Amino acid sequence: MNEQVPMNELISGAAQDAGGWLGTLPVAQVATSATGTIVRWNHVAQELLGYAPPEVVGRHIADLLHPGADRSLGRSLWETAATGRGVMGTVTAWHREGHPLELEIWACPVPSGHQEISAVLVFAADAHAARRIRGSSAVWDGLFSRSPVGIAVLDTNLRFLQVNPALEAMNGLAESAHTGRRLAELLPEVNAGEMEAAMRQVLDTGEPVLDRRRTGRTPADPEHDRVWSCSYVRVEDPGGRPIGVIASLLDITEQQRAHIEAEAGRRRLALLSEASVRMGASLELERTSQELADLAVPDLADTVTVDILDTLARAEEPGMGLGGGVALRRLGKAPLTGSTITSILAPLGRTLVFPATTPYIQALAARQPFLIARLDERAVAPAARYSTAPAQLLRAGVHSLMMVPLVARDLVLGVATFYRSRPVGPFGSDDVTLAGELAARAAVSIDNARLYQREHETAVILQRSMLPQHITPPPGVEVAHRYLPASDVNEVGGDWYDVLHLPGGEAALAIGDVMGHGIAAAAVMGRLSATVRALARLNTPPAELLHQLEATLADLAEPMLATFLYAVCDPLTGRCTVTRAGHPPPAAAEPDGTVHLIETPPGAPLGVGGIDFATTEIVLPPGSVLVLYTDGLIEARGRDIDERLTDLTSLLTEPQRPLDHLCDSLLTRLVPSAADDDIALLTARIGTAGPSYGGPSGRHSDPRSGPPAGSPSGSRSDVGQTYGRSSGTSGKRAT
Structure with a gap:
């Protein structure tokens, strides 16, 4: 035994120590008589020391001690317990298989009725296991409490x-x-x-x-x-x-809150990034409004409506007065279907009139978001006299909403309303900030669409006003013409055409295309058209006329380019002189159905400078049709230019048709959908088909004197190069 500790001094601490961990440690129970003879040996004692009960019962307990150890220590421990004092200690026992085993024991006397010791009860456990468990218990107690x-x-x-x-x-x-x-x-x-x-x-x-x-x-x-x-x-x-x-x-509340805020920040950045890519590219009010609604659902809100001032939707100025309320037209809504809330709200295209006291108008007047964080009966009560919709939305589960004005360039354009119905928290300050940023981007795009639409309409009006309003060709020449502006998603260009009555009964056919779009291109087109008219009346030779047009472009503050084709035709002889500056070649359809492109030197676009323009002469049979056009007629995405020119000539094999029908057929067949670019088309029938032609003064002449020496044969080899560009590429850009 290493030490002896009186039980009455350690019983409290030992009991507490053992109480926390004794139940998990195998403990042998041994009982001896007052003289030390073993009278009880349980199965745990057998497992611990290897002796079966018959092998030890009746023997003195000291016989189980290590033979090489000081047995007096074990005897002294037992004798102390036998005198009526409980003890704890450590002894070395001898296992039945012949090896020592260190035991931790607890011994206490069992008194008789006369306070005499009749027996000693001994508990024993593997000392190493006991120390390990006691240490684990101490660690557990420290961890548990602290x-x-x-x-x-x-x-x-x-x-x-x-x-x-x-x-x-x-x-x-x-x-x-x-x-x-x-x-x-x-x-x-x-x-x-x-x-x-x-x-x-x-x-x-x-x-x-x-x-x-x-x-x-x-x-x-x-x-x-x-x-x-x-x-x-x-x-x-x-x-x-x-x-x-x-x-x-x-x-982890704080960590979770920080994580949520970080995720919300990433979500906001992603949403704003997506908005910058998706929103406003179309320059259309309706599409931009719907894009705002679609972007916000479901990341920000469950339902969104976008309402634009009715005056703005009608292409009028967005000025508004708040005295008698405001009319707004619903141009955006998401989701469009499948939602009870969506069915309650007014459909797309509906014009809604809001009194001046409603939250909608308050948001517009203050130019600040209007937030109802928690929608309840008290919040919807003021709106009850105007509409039942707020109460219906509350019953449908809407618990939070915000209205954000659409403001751009100091103009109020409308309002976006965001509804939340899912079982998540109400809209907060971060949501208001995000909605405001989305609304600001949408407002700029909507205002850009408004300004573009106004400029587009102005350019169309200017373009049309500068085109010839009344064309009166000379006798012997029949004309038909068409102008098709680009679709609303593309800007108006500078395409134009004209027919002029020259001295001597000749006709000048002019067609051009100013490179660029919008009002500037239309204005330059007007200057070129006026210059051509003035020079043609002076009977200016074609090549000189083109040089004068170049000088006109040189006078501009901003350099611009233009393609141009000028054809002078004599209806009596069928003789035509053609000069072009980077413009697509004209097509000729003879009365017998022969169709060819008039091969002339393509020249360079006007404005390039330093180029001599060549003139080509041909003679056409009476009744032949000349077709002049701008590149919008023959250009198509993904199609080779030679293929498109073949399509054009294949539609001209019936030149005897009325020219109006021919123009309509060319546009319908070659441009079946909205045009990406402006299209100008001019057709002219030169002379009258037959063996002779009677002019205005009754003169007769041989209509088929034949083409001059060296004139084109009418073949269409290398047409793409003749056009002045590589196949499949826009002539405006290639030149």
Whole structure:
């Protein structure tokens, strides 16, 4: 024995030490008589030392000590206990298999009725195991009592057995309030059902459950929701049978809030990035409004409407007066179908009139978001006299809404309304900020669409006003013409045409295309058209006329280019001179159905400078049709230019048709959908088909004197190069 400790001095501490861990340690129970003879030997003693009861019962307990050790220590320990004093100590016993075994023993006397010692009760355990368990118990006790992590021990019925101080603080309840009760009974305002299901899973499978989230409110903080990370581990007896669950809880509310805020920040950036890519590219009011609604659902709101000033929707100035209310037209709504809330709100295209006292008008007048964080009966009551929709929305589950004005360049354009109905929190300041940023981007795009639409319409009006309003060709020439502006999503260009009556009964056919779009291109087109008219009346030679047009472009503050084709035709002889500057070649359809492109030097566009323009002469049979056009007629995405020119000539094999029908056929067949570019088309029938032609003065001439020497044969080889560009590429850009 290493030491002797009187039981009456250690019983309190020993009992407490053993009480925490003795139940998990195999303990041998041995009883001796007053003289030290073994009278009882249980099965744990047999497992510990290897002796069966018949082998030791009747022997003196000192016989089991190590033969090489000082047996007097063991005898002294037993004798101390036999005198009526309980003791604890360590001895070295001899195992039946012939090896020493260090034991930790507790011995206490069993008095008779006359206070005489009749027996000694001895408890023995493996000393190494006892020290290990005692050390583990000390660690557990320190962890349990001092850890900032909440710890609980629950039985197999999931009732609390023990909780540490940290968990008491988290739950706001003392340990005594926990003991014997289940989580669902103790904290009804947390997701106790999910947590108990996780603990049952641990009891059933033995697999730990880690980081399961408990959310809700406890008496420690009844006004705020909190979040805990919970982990559960099964506790087993030595036989591996479950005897309970140990739960550990860590309050992660702040980390969760930071994570949510970071995620919200990333979501806002992603949404704004997507808005910059998707919104406003179309320059259409309706499409931009719908894009705003689609972008905000479901990341920001469950339902969104976008209402634009009715005056703006009618292409008028967006000025508004708030005295008698405002008319707004609904141009955006999401989702469009499949929602009860959507069915309550007015459909797309509806014009809504709001009195000056409604929240809509207040948001517009203040140019600030109007937020109703929590929609309830009191909040919808003021609107009841105007509409039943707010009360219907409340019944449909809308619990939060905000109205954000659409303001751009100091102009109020409309309002976007965001509704939230899912069981999530109300709109907060971050949501208002995000909605404001989306609305600001949408407002700029809507205003751009408004300005573009106004400029587009102005350019169309200018373009049309500068085209010849009344064309009166000379006798012997029949003309038909068409002008098709680009679709609304493309800007108006500078395409134009003209027919002029020249001295001597000749006709000048002119067609051009100013490179560029919008009002500037239309204005330059007007200057070129006026210059051509003035020079043609002076009978200026074609090449010189083109040089004068170049000088006109050189006078501009901003350099511009233009393609141009000028043809002078004599209806009596069929002789035509053609000069072009980077323009597509004209087509000729003879009365017998022969069709060819007039091959002339393509020249360079006007404005390039330093180029000589060549003139080509041909003679056409009477009744032949000349077709002049701008590149919008023959250009198409993904199609080779030679293929498109072949399509054009194939449509001219019936030149005897009325020219109006021919123009309509060319546009319908070559441009079946909205045009990407402006199209100008001019057709002219030169002379009258037949053996002779009677002019205005009754003169007759041979209509087929034949082409001059060196004139084109009418073949279409290398047409793309003749056009002045590579196949499949826009002539405006290639030149």
